[in-house]
Amino acid sequence: MNEDGIKSTQTADIGGKSSNISRFRFSVAPMMEWTDRHCRFFHRLLTRRARIYTEMITTAAVLHGNRARLLAYHPAEHPVALQLGGSEPRLLGQCAQIAADLGYDEVNLNVGCPSDRVQEGRFGACLMAEPLLVADCVAAMRAKVSLPVTVKCRLGIDEQDPEEALEALACALIQVGIAALIVHARKAWLSGLSPRDNRTVPPLDYEQVYRLKARHPELVIVVNGGILDLSQAAAHIEHVDGIMMGRAAYQEPWRLLEVDPFLFAEPSPCASPGAAAQALIPYIEDELARGTRLNAITRHVLGLFRGVPGARGFRRLLATEAVKPGAAIAAYRTALAIIRNGEIRLIRNGEIRLAQVAAA
16 A cells, blocks of 8 residues: 555556556546547646547548548557447457557447447447457457457446346456456446436446456456546545546546546646646647637636636636637637636545645
């Protein structure tokens, strides 16, 4: 245990199981229409050690779409994973090879998205009903690449017994050498609930995930769903190998500043939310010069100063000015000027403390 009461992240060797566990200790969840390349670059300013994921991209889009647009990422994003949507092993193998050629650090298969469009394509959460097919998909990807292949799933779907569904999937994946299984600790209802409701309405059942880990200690398991802060993360890591944070990381990205010191005993890339906001300026300027709209980047920063005096004015100014055609870096600088030496709540060891925020 380290000084924060967290199990040690020391690794025995770079290719060993302990190394694999450490690399999946903390992740930011993939989310459609959110974890684009701008969001990922911004998050990397807050944490060096978190694994970050692309939005789900279908095999058809990878193979036939605009790869330069869909698969582009900044070198600073590493370690970055490509999340794929699909159910055809041959096509997934081809996409995994493309991901490896482009330098991605991991390929993840989505077995958790419950949207109608995903169901029509026979991928996402509906694959919980076909664990052997999921294993075939993973095997096909592993045959093409040496980088880690992972799966993100649910506890089950519809009327499935979650214990049985999760166990069947895990056993099938162990047989083909899955690098890690990321479990959103809720069932998915393919009819009757919207994708949005599926993220919150089905009850969380972390104990199911804990029991899976106890039955399969050799399998690297990451838990996802409803994790709001790092004190909760600490509790989960007593039972599983890592945690994946979703909405809390998007809505209050300042929380990511605590990841490296709290879970890895390393300093954060930036000393404060204000420092991170300043560090984003060169990236914004480069992107604006390439024709990117200011709002495409700043929409990911809106929650950075949540709880800080001036945060509401910061958000309001960006919401009204950054969306305008031709909005320039001056709008972002003006928004930052609203924040001066505020205070922000940070959670460490389960206790709320205050840290000074210097925006300039």
